[in-house]
Amino acid sequence: MAHHQILIVGGGAAGLTAASQLKRARPQLEVAILEPATDHYYQPGWTLVGAGVFSLEQTRRDEASLIPAGVHWIREAAAGFDPAASTVTTSSGASLSYDVLIVATGIQLCWDRIKGLPEALGTQGITSNYRKDLLDYTWKTIQEFQGGNALFTFPQTPIKCAGAPQKIMYLADDIFQRSAAVSAKTTVYYCTATPGIFAIPAFAEPLKQVVARRDIQTRFQHTLKEIRPTSKEAVFEVKEGESSREEVIPFEMIHVTPPMAAPEVVATSPLAVKGPGGWVEVDKYSTQHVRYPNVFSLGDVSSLPNSKTAAAIRGQAPVLVANLLAFLDGQPLSARYDGYACCPLITGYGRAIMAEFNYDGQPMPSFPLDPTQERASMWLVKKNLLPWLYWNRMLKGYEHERRFVPGLAKAAR
Numbered sequence: 001m002a003h004h005q006i007l008i009v010g011g012g013a014a015g016l017t018a019a020s021q022l023k024r025a026r027p028q029l030e031v032a033i034l035e036p037a038t039d040h041y042y043q044p045g046w047t048l049v050g051a052g053v054f055s056l057e058q059t060r061r062d063e064a065s066l067i068p069a070g071v072h073w074i075r076e077a078a079a080g081f082d083p084a085a086s087t088v089t090t091s092s093g094a095s096l097s098y099d100v101l102i103v104a105t106g107i108q109l110c111w112d113r114i115k116g117l118p119e120a121l122g123t124q125g126i127t128s129n130y131r132k133d134l135l136d137y138t139w140k141t142i143q144e145f146q147g148g149n150a151l152f153t154f155p156q157t158p159i160k161c162a163g164a165p166q167k168i169m170y171l172a173d174d175i176f177q178r179s180a181a182v183s184a185k186t187t188v189y190y191c192t193a194t195p196g197i198f199a200i201p202a203f204a205e206p207l208k209q210v211v212a213r214r215d216i217q218t219r220f221q222h223t224l225k226e227i228r229p230t231s232k233e234a235v236f237e238v239k240e241g242e243s244s245r246e247e248v249i250p251f252e253m254i255h256v257t258p259p260m261a262a263p264e265v266v267a268t269s270p271l272a273v274k275g276p277g278g279w280v281e282v283d284k285y286s287t288q289h290v291r292y293p294n295v296f297s298l299g300d301v302s303s304l305p306n307s308k309t310a311a312a313i314r315g316q317a318p319v320l321v322a323n324l325l326a327f328l329d330g331q332p333l334s335a336r337y338d339g340y341a342c343c344p345l346i347t348g349y350g351r352a353i354m355a356e357f358n359y360d361g362q363p364m365p366s367f368p369l370d371p372t373q374e375r376a377s378m379w380l381v382k383k384n385l386l387p388w389l390y391w392n393r394m395l396k397g398y399e400h401e402r403r404f405v406p407g408l409a410k411a412a413r
């Protein structure tokens with residue numbers, strides 16, 4: 001059985017960042033990444049692909065070019081976890097043992113939890129920026145929209161990038177408003193299972209103003225249950241106190257954000273939390289597993305109760321690395337993750353609210369500006385600076401500080 005000092009399962013944003021930071025901190029560590037994909041995508045760019053700003057190819061790199069020097073890449077998937085024996089089974093049936101495991105498999109998109117959706121996607125104006133092969137269809141649908149109801153949905157589970165379902169809505173609305181004839185015949189609906197527009201009050205307030213300015217219809221506590229492509233109807237379960245009712249809204253286009261959960265292989269393993277989601281059950285401050293001390297997790301698959309974003313990994317990775325090294329050294333785990341996450345809330349072409357916040361919902365701005373304001377500068381940060389930081393700093397393990405402005409730098413640990 002092959003043995004690795006540190007085995008990372010998943011070579012996405014989280015796995016690559018953790019591997020790079022570990023090798024920078026301690027080059028002699030033996031690190032392996034178990035990752036089947038040969039392409040890696042900058043998913044935060046997909047909203048802008050669906051809105052015609054980037055091409056999909058601009059968000060892609062060869063996985064091989066991102067594996068840090070000196071790290072062993074095993075091109076397979078994990079098929080089973082046995083944390084009591086410190087082993088992982090791969091898709092080819094091989095067993096790998098480890099001193100320390102990092103689980104970073106990302107999230108699973110549960111399209112089939114919405115009746116009629118899987119077969120309807122990519123037809124009849126039914127689309128989603130959460131599937132890369134549909135991004136061009138999103139853009140085509142928005143451009144060819146001639147009026148009627150345009151629906152944008154948010155499911156009942158935690159999702160990656162909680163702002164994405166409404167960012168594409170504001171961008172689409174900008175396109176609709178370019179034609180007075182289309183705009184006059186259009187009603188935009190934001191249908192969300194949540195009780196409000198955004199979970200963080202400081203950023204919910206400006207978003208309420210954006211929605212009101214655009215005359216967007218909000219429908220809270222609305223969970224999409226079924227798509228009827230032939231009649232172009234969306235069926236929602238609407239929560240009303242203890243009871244619920246069904247509501248059918250006809251559409252000309254609908255952008256669906258599916259329910260999400262941990263991948264099956266994680267959710268059915270001893271690493272998972274009991275209950276919905278099946279996330280890897282880690283301590284919210286240390287990122288260490290609550291039952292298996294030689295297991296850590298970060299990124300979307302972890303149970304860390306922050307907003308699931310690539311930006312959050314910039315806060316998590318230095319904490320995980322510091323604590324993992326302390327664990328190897330037999331020292332106490334003293335680094336603490338404060339829940340930092342960032343969601344650049346695009347509110348239209350050329351403007352964005354840079355929502356950065358911690359576990360307590362406190363704004364944590366990286367710039368010395370009121371973070372709750374829509375700004376052209378934050379659009380440029382989202383479109384130009386953040387992709388550059390991702391490819392050149394974060395994935396390369398340089399981003400130990402998550403603040404951009406010298407002097408405002410605050411220890412994340």
Ligand SMILES: Cc1cc2nc3c(=O)[nH]c(=O)nc-3n(C[C@H](O)[C@H](O)[C@H](O)COP(=O)(O)OP(=O)(O)OC[C@H]3O[C@@H](n4cnc5c(N)ncnc54)[C@H](O)[C@@H]3O)c2cc1C
Nearest residue numbers: 010012013014043044077078105106161299300309310311
């Ligand atoms: C439309 C959209 C918009 C977004 N917008 C933003 C944004 O504006 N800002 C932001 O910060 N974030 C945004 N995000 C979220 C961000 O992309 C994710 O939070 C981030 O990619 C999570 O990183 P991760 O490594 O946990 O998962 P991923 O990057 O998805 O990587 C998981 C990796 O694990 C691999 N894997 C899966 N199963 C296995 C297995 N069994 N064995 C081995 N490997 C496996 C996968 O192949 C993949 O490479 C957006 C995402 C989407 C889809």
